[in-house]
Amino acid sequence: MVPYDGSEFSENALDYSVYLANSISKGNPNKKKIKIVILHVISELPLTKAVLDKMTLGCENRHPSLSSCIESIYQEIRTLMEKDINEKKLKYKSMEGISIESSIVYGNPSIKIVEYVKDYMIDMIIIGSNGLHGLAKLKGLGSVSRKVSENVRCPMIIIR
Secondary structure: OEEOOOOHHHHHHHHHHHHHHHHHHHOOOOOOOEEEEEEEEEOOOOOOHHHHHHOOOOOOOOOOOHHHHHHHHHHHHHHHHHHHHHHHHHHHOOOOOEEEEEEEEEOOHHHHHHHHHHHOOOOOEEEEOOOOOHHHHHOOOOHHHHHHHHHOOOOEEEEO
16 A cells, blocks of 8 residues: 655655566566555645635635535545546556555544555555655654554555
């Protein structure tokens, strides 16, 4: 599984996962396909009515409800990520021995990644060392990759 947020680090993790799966597939006498799951977690947005009043994204009505604005924003994020992930899947579609699936969920990224790993019995995680949250770059290892590494039992490769 590759947690994917569109950052350079998650792009590198996805590229490495395909490289690794392809290498394993070539040496696989059973010719069983290796499945890569791209998981994107849409973070909960800390939005208030005051913030939404200043935004125009997805809030075409003069006085939309808070929930309709938030739903519109989440849907726009989902649409953008689906497009991005589908482009990645097309890029690797022709590679033999690999199948790529994707899933998009909502919530706290580290919690949802850990839940997904446990619920779907993931064999390995290949994750970027940092994501789109810039503060993590100062620490060397992002908070999501650190929290995931502390809470899963499967092997995990962290890519820069």
